[in-house]
Amino acid sequence: MTGYAGDTASGADRGEPDRAGAGGRLVDAYSLVVFDLDGVIYLIDRPIPGAVEAVGRLHAEGRAVAYATNNASRRSSEVADLLTGMGVAARPAEVLTSAAATAELLRDRLPEGAPVLVVGAEALRAELRAVGLRPVSTADEEPAAVAQGYGPQVGWSDLAEASLAVRAGAPWYATNTDRTLPSPRGPLPGNGSLVAVLRTALGRDPDVVVGKPEPALFTTAARRAGTGRTLVVGDRLDTDIEGARRAGLDSLLVLTGVSDAAELLAAPEERRPAYVSFDLAGLFDPAAVVAVPGRAADDGWSVTEAGADLVLDGAGPPLEALAALCAVAWSTGAGPRVRAQSTAAEEALAAFGLDD
Structure with missing residues (x-):
């Protein structure tokens, strides 16, 4: 279930955007990647670890990128200069501000x-x-x-x-x-x-x-991709992810900013991403990203209800545990309080801050 291979229902079957095909890297399914900035590329004026390298890798592969930000305190040219100063070679035309x-x-x-x-x-x-x-x-x-x-x-x-x-x-x-x-x-x-x-x-x-979650920033960026597919990468369910869904685009939630795993488990349908990863490594490494929701039970993890709580048992990669938790939480409304039934489950919940 790690990566975006799996046998869950397609986005079209659920009335959502079609997801990327199984296997390979997530980024290979898209012509344009649109990044939120605060919480994804940087925090205020400091780059998030790995972000500069991730964008540089996209540039090196000749992939189109854009930046859509609700921050109205900087002009597009200023944002581009800020990014360039951090090591991300950005042009003002790639930056869309509210x-x-x-x-x-x-x-x-x-x-x-x-x-x-x-x-x-x-x-x-x-x-x-x-x-x-x-x-x-x-x-x-x-x-x-x-x-x-x-x-x-x-x-x-x-x-x-x-x-x-x-x-x-x-x-x-x-x-x-x-x-x-x-x-x-x-x-x-x-x-x-x-x-x-x-x-x-x-x-x-x-x-x-004007800004997110209204779809205008994303639809403007997507038009630049022509007939290709667009992936939105954000850290907020209430702006980035909901905005992407309103625009009919796939989205990747990274856990480097505002929204956390507890908020994800409690997310209403209009704020649910297609994918989740800890950081931007999920664009390139199939083991660092997961499609959500996953399955409530597989060969590694199992999730059951216990009243209003969720119970996680088994072992495996933490992202797979999160996908399984989403499957039950989103279908039943249980959670986001989660209890562990195994040592591996305790470690997985700690990785997501769900062990309180």
Whole structure:
């Protein structure tokens, strides 16, 4: 069951995207690999171990790559420079940001030169200027729209001006609604947490959310692949994986960022990936990736229900145990609390942080 060989029902049978064929490397089934950034390639400004080498290997093989990020605090060119500085040779055209996508959407809906109140970083203002719109800072300037994106310096006064503008009738655009963003010290408040402040004050949701899990970033990237297949690689079930599914694309969850094994076991159908791996090695090594769900029982692992809990018994590679746990959890709603019935099961659960 390691890798993506197996006898589970096809994606088409379940109303999902078709999965890669059995055998060989996962990456060989796709023409384009679209990476999320934070939690997949880097954490804030530090590359995740093995990520630079993985992308370099794709480049060396002549494979197309793209980067889709909800982070609105950097422009595409800045993201490309950051990646290049880490050893990943990236071009601005390969980077799709929610800031740029928001600016392009507003450009299509507003007259040239229209004022837009910005809550966020300078990158969002720069993207708006680049498409011919005029960033402003106060509701007194009668903005035609409010654009809200993540910025570490966003404060109460920024949110207050946005609240006044929206109450006065300006449509409210959020670049994304990520509740958190990853960091070496653990998850930190993301743009979704700031959006929640305005949602509480206004008593309503944004008029438009541009970034993931909306499919626009992924569908734009997939069009560049032509007739080839696209694989989305992400660390968040609620943005990367759900966004990929909305776009009709296969997805690989890597456990290097926000979402963990417990969240995976509890994932609703719209947030379930096609594959799981510890890190980007799963693109190349069939033993480092698994298709999910697996089977509840095979020659190595078995999973049974015990009330609301799952019980893991047997032995084998940890990823196969996780796939078997997904099979039962997703079909019955049991878990994500798991108990071990063998020493190997205890070790597997510890590897996924499921041993509490």
